[in-house]
Amino acid sequence: MNKPLPSWLVYCRPGFERDCVEETQAKPLEAVGNSGYLVLQGKARLAYNQLAFARQLLTLLGEVRDLPERDRLAPLLAALPAAPERFGALYLEVPDTNEGKTLSGFTKRFQPLLEQALRDSERLTDDACLPRLHLFFPSEDRALIATSDPHNSSDALNGIHRVSMSADAPSRSYLKLAEAFAVFMDEQEQAQWLKPRMTAVDLGAAPGGWTWQLVQRGLHVTAVDNGPLKGAAAGHPAVKHLRQDGFKFRPQRPVDWVVCDMVEQPQRVAALMTEWIVGGYCMNAIFNLKLPMKKRVEALRIALDSIRSALNKKGLRYRLEAKQLYHDREEVTVFLHREKR
Incomplete structure (x- = not known):
């Protein structure tokens, strides 16, 4: 007898549900x-x-549907499956929509009650290796019960890594790069790959949000853009501003990082970042691919496949990941790390 196929609960940016279906190729x-x-x-x-x-x-x-307003706890506890026996964390979550946000107050009030009941029954413990328990509320009277594998999921509530805005950041794009670091690298990797006095190039830097995020982490940044930098990034001693074309600039000596948030066709940006990594100009890159309104999954696949093909042809070892971040819109952020031999 064939084992039944699993059911998945997936969160995404509202409006990108079709892209998720196409990408997973699931029903x-x-x-x-x-x-x-x-x-x-x-x-x-x-x-x-x-x-x-x-x-x-x-x-x-x-x-669980038709949860009674006066007692949601009992039916939810009764609906929990026998396996897994224990959970390492409890997340109560809501959709990232205006309607969902109205439920966040309810989940915050309800969380301590459910958490205490699970601890009393010894089903909830503080063990990061165990599956996490997720109760997702599309509405107050409906809950989807799910688990996450710590090695195959996001560890953030709602899958959203919250980052704080610097008061003197030149633009809100500062948050985008901060989120990218949190999503693509754990704390140990950040400490290893973002050390003070490391060097970086920010292509298409103006007005300076990504440059300022790098400076805040102690890096020395060459900001390349024909446009002006603004706010704290302008004239900062750790920033060298070159009024040049980001597609034509190449550093005289290798740097640790290149970041790029230029508005251009995804294939052209992918080719540029590939050249930087293959050519040995840097070991790490974070960049955005601005996607078309239609055939977004296909456009992203073509861009990423071109990067893989070029790196594989050179026999390079690398790590390549792409995510549509919370602070992204019609774009996907990509992390590319070239491993040392």
């Missing part, structure tokens, strides 16, 4: 436009770090 059981979540079936194994449009990847275990 949509529930995929409402602009809802910010999907229920999918199929694909015995999905890899979270290979899904660009998924903020979170969960295994769906069950569902």
